[in-house]
Structure formats: structure tokens, C-alpha cells
Amino acid sequence: xxxxxxxxxGLPLVATGIGLSAGAQAATPVTPxxxxxxxxxxxxxxxxxxxxxxxxxxxxxxxxxxxQQKGKGRETCxxxxxxxxxxxxxxxxxxxxxxxxxxxxxxxTYIGWAQAALExxxxxxxxxxxxxxxxRQPMVDASYVAQAILRAPGVLWEPLPPEVKGYVIAAxxxxxxxxxxxxxxxxxxxxxxxxxxxxxxxxxxxQRFENNIQVMLNWYVGDGHYGDGNAYHADYYNSFVIQxxxxxxxxxxxQQDPRFEDVYTKALRRATRYAEVQERMIGPxxxxxxxxxxxxxxxxxxxxxxxxxxxxKLPRKVAPAQVREALGxxxxxxxxxxxxxxxxxxxxxxxxxxxPSLGEDYVSTGSLYITANGLLPLGLxxxxxxxxAPAVPWTAQKIWAGADHSKDAALRDEHDLxxxxxxxx
Numbered sequence: 001x002x003x004x005x006x007x008x009x010g011l012p013l014v015a016t017g018i019g020l021s022a023g024a025q026a027a028t029p030v031t032p033x034x035x036x037x038x039x040x041x042x043x044x045x046x047x048x049x050x051x052x053x054x055x056x057x058x059x060x061x062x063x064x065x066x067x068q069q070k071g072k073g074r075e076t077c078x079x080x081x082x083x084x085x086x087x088x089x090x091x092x093x094x095x096x097x098x099x100x101x102x103x104x105x106x107x108x109t110y111i112g113w114a115q116a117a118l119e120x121x122x123x124x125x126x127x128x129x130x131x132x133x134x135x136r137q138p139m140v141d142a143s144y145v146a147q148a149i150l151r152a153p154g155v156l157w158e159p160l161p162p163e164v165k166g167y168v169i170a171a172x173x174x175x176x177x178x179x180x181x182x183x184x185x186x187x188x189x190x191x192x193x194x195x196x197x198x199x200x201x202x203x204x205x206x207q208r209f210e211n212n213i214q215v216m217l218n219w220y221v222g223d224g225h226y227g228d229g230n231a232y233h234a235d236y237y238n239s240f241v242i243q244x245x246x247x248x249x250x251x252x253x254x255q256q257d258p259r260f261e262d263v264y265t266k267a268l269r270r271a272t273r274y275a276e277v278q279e280r281m282i283g284p285x286x287x288x289x290x291x292x293x294x295x296x297x298x299x300x301x302x303x304x305x306x307x308x309x310x311x312x313k314l315p316r317k318v319a320p321a322q323v324r325e326a327l328g329x330x331x332x333x334x335x336x337x338x339x340x341x342x343x344x345x346x347x348x349x350x351x352x353x354x355x356p357s358l359g360e361d362y363v364s365t366g367s368l369y370i371t372a373n374g375l376l377p378l379g380l381x382x383x384x385x386x387x388x389a390p391a392v393p394w395t396a397q398k399i400w401a402g403a404d405h406s407k408d409a410a411l412r413d414e415h416d417l418x419x420x421x422x423x424x425x
Contacts, residue, residue: 032336034286034328037378037387041103043335044375048090048110050345051082051369056116058127065346067356067365074364077137080130081366083121084144087114088151089300089372092310092379095152099381111155118160121145122167133174137362142175143189143245144370146196150248151379153199169200176205184229185237187212188245195252206421213249214419216242217267223410224273235292236301239278240370243271243304247311259420266417268313273411275308276315279326280408284397286329296349296358297367298334299374302327306376309386317406318395320386326394327374334371347371 032039054060060079068074094114099107120128132138149156149168157165172193181187194209219227226242227233246267254260281288288301295301308314309323334340339354341347347368349359359367380386399405 034332035325052113056113078364078366080141084141085370087148088144091148091152122171143192195249239304275305278305282326286333298371300371303373310376321389322394
């Protein structure tokens with residue numbers, strides 16, 4: 001099966017210097033070993049380098065192109081989108097302590113860039129100071145900055161000078177100028193910002209925090225799925241936003257107040273089931289159904305599966321190595337097609353190459369970097385079974401190859417979860 005996985009791709013891998021021989025040429029076509037840590041790191045580097053190297057120098061706005069639907073004016077928000085979404089995806093890797101060799105040197109470079117980027121993005125005197133409160137969209141991507149810090153406080157918060165911490169807090173608190181989100185997945189953006197503010201020792205607002213979490217929990221429709229509002233949507237927003245932010249917010253709350261432990265445990269059980277569904281959605285060749293909106297966010301569609309792998313909360317019947325192989329196949333399918341990146345290395349709109357018509361009117365260059373959230377398992381050490389166990393086929397490969405396999409079964413759990421109210425002075 002290892003051989004068949006390697007032959008899924010007839011597309012060139014652009015060398016980035018990670019895991020390739022010293023004499024390899026960047027233009028040499030090779031078949032990527034999409035299940036290897038070296039390959040995942042090469043994708044992380046290719047996605048991250050243009051964004052963070054520029055932002056660390058204060059040149060992101062000067063150098064980042066803005067692909068968008070004509071006349072949509074996404075320049076006001078696209079830079080914060082690129083920064084927050086990318087950082088939330090690579091944060092666990094930045095926080096990883098068990099790193100050696102060339103990966104350690106690469107990590108040190110990115111930690112330096114990320115810390116500098118937090119200052120550049122939030123310092124009012126910076127040429128790359130970002131828009132956190134003009135219009136609706138900034139609250140969305142401010143929440144990804146918040147989520148990134150929650151995922152890696154040891155490198156993205158604790159080492160920051162007090163002045164920079166002040167800039168970050170002021171920027172995120174300024175998002176409160178925006179009205180409480182309408183009744184859809186946006187309730188989680190405000191809640192995630194409040195979760196960060198709690199972590200940072202700032203007062204939080206019930207209406208934007210516990211209340212919004214309760215609203216989302218009330219939209220549970222069963223079998224590990226939440227509605228996006230009162231209605232269920234056939235798309236990947238349970239993975240782009242809903243499940244990961246619910247888990248991260250409830251994790252902060254349970255550390256503050258043990259009364260949240262039960263709600264967290266039950267929400268985590270739902271996320272584990274949803275991850276099980278996601279693993280089964282990956283076809284034998286690494287493709288998946290291009291359904292719903294925001295399909296140009298590419299392999300970020302599998303963030304919940306990636307997060308459950310990172311947390312060691314995969315379903316009992318799903319081995320970490322099969323998730324590595326399945327996610328790697330998806331990464332290869334969405335990153336390798338010609339046109340995925342422009343000539344200067346920036347992402348372009350599409351799912352399997354450059355396909356501008358797949359982008360909604362809210363999609364621009366910065367939006368696309370949410371795909372990095374599929375890389376969350378890089379926060380596991382190379383010795384973890386996710387990386388070290390031998391390759392095994394994933395569920396769809398086994399079944400469509402004719403192998404006998406256990407049947408699937410829905411999660412049967414209670415629909416009503418009640419979020420306690422924090423005691424506020």
C-alpha cells in the first residue's frame with residue numbers, strides 16, 4: 001500500500017531544502033512522499049515564508065498581492081487574514097520543544113519572525129499595523145491571532161515585551177467595537193477573542209463569551225455535527241471554525257472554572273466523532289468532495305481531524321499513521337497542482353491549482369492561508385506514532401481495495417449542554 005500511495009501523484013514537488021539532498025535542484029520533478037514529516041515541513045515553509053518573513057520586516061502590505069473579485073476592496077482585511085490564519089495553523093509546531101537538527105534551526109527562524117510579526121501587526125506606528133475594527137471581517141481574523149497565542153503561549157506570548165503585549169491586547173479588545181456576531185459560526189470568533197483576553201488576565205464579556213458558546217452548542221444537530229446557525233450546512237465549517245474554536249475556548253474555560261469540565265468532555269467527544277467522519281471522507285486518491293462554500297481554503301477543511309490527531313484524541317479505530325497518510329495525500333492533492341502558488345510564492349485562489357471562480361466574494365489572497373490549520377500535527381514530535389509508525393492505508397483505501405473493514409456508526413449523545421456563567425466581580 002505504501003507503493004500505491006506514492007504513485008497517487010504525478011506532480012512536481014518544488015524543493016525547499018528540507019529533506020532533499022544537498023545537490024537537488026529546485027526544478028527537478030520528484031514524486032512527493034506526502035506522508036513524511038519532511039514533506040509537511042516543506043509545505044509549512046512554502047506557505048509561511050512569504051507571509052512571516054515580510055511581516056517581520058514590516059513589508060507585508062508592500063509585497064503581498066491581493067487576488068480578489070473585482071471591486072470587493074478586500075485590501076482592508078486581507079493582510080490580517082493571512083497573518084492570523086497562518087499563525088494559528090503553525091503555532092503548535094512553533095511551541096514544540098522536542099525538535100532537532102535542521103528542523104530546530106528552521107523553527108528558531110520562524111519563532112523570531114512570528115514574535116516580530118505580532119509587534120508589526122499591532123503597533124500603531126508600524127507600516128504593517130493591521131485593521132482590527134474597521135468593518136466586520138477583522139473580528140474573524142483577530143480571532144485566529146488569539147487562537148494562535150492560545151495554542152502556543154510559551155513562544156507567542158510569554159517572551160513578548162510588556163509593550164508588545166499591550167499592543168496585542170489593545171488590538172484584540174478593539175474588536176468589541178463590532179456588534180456581537182449574527183447567528184452563525186461567527187459567534188465563535190468573538191468567543192475565541194474573549195478566551196484569549198481571559199488567558200491574558202483581562203475582564204471578559206458574558207454576551208460575547210459564555211453566551212456565544214452556549215448559542216453554538218444549542219445548534220448541535222447530532223452525530224458530531226453542529227448547524228451553522230439554526231440550519232445545517234453541507235460544507236466544511238465544522239472544521240474551518242466551529243469544532244476547533246469550541247474546543248479551544250472550552251479548554252480555557254475549564255482551566256478557569258472546573259464546572260466547564262463536563263461540557264468540554266462532551267464537546268470533545270463530538271469533535272472526535274466528527275474527526276472520524278472526516279477521515280472517512282478522504283478518498284483513496286486523496287481527493288474529497290468539493291462541497292459548500294470556502295472550498296478554496298484547501299486542506300484547511302480537515303482542521304478538526306488534524307486537531308484531534310494533535311491532541312491524541314483520534315477515535316479508537318483510527319490509527320495516527322493512517323491519518324498522517326490520509327492528510328498527507330490531501331495536502332499533496334491541494335498543494336502540488338500547477339498554479340497553486342504564483343511566481344513569487346503566494347497562494348492563489350483554487351482547490352486543485354488556480355481556479356478563481358471557486359472563490360466567493362469574501363475570498364482574497366489572505367483568506368487562503370487558513371489551509372495551514374491542516375498542519376497542526378507538526379506540533380507532535382518526530383518520535384510520536386503519528387510520525388514514526390509505519391505507513392498504513394486509510395479507511396477509504398482499505399474499503400475500495402476490497403479489504404474487510406468495520407462498519408461506521410453514528411454517535412448517540414445528548415443534545416442539551418449547558419454552559420455555566422462565570423462569576424464576575
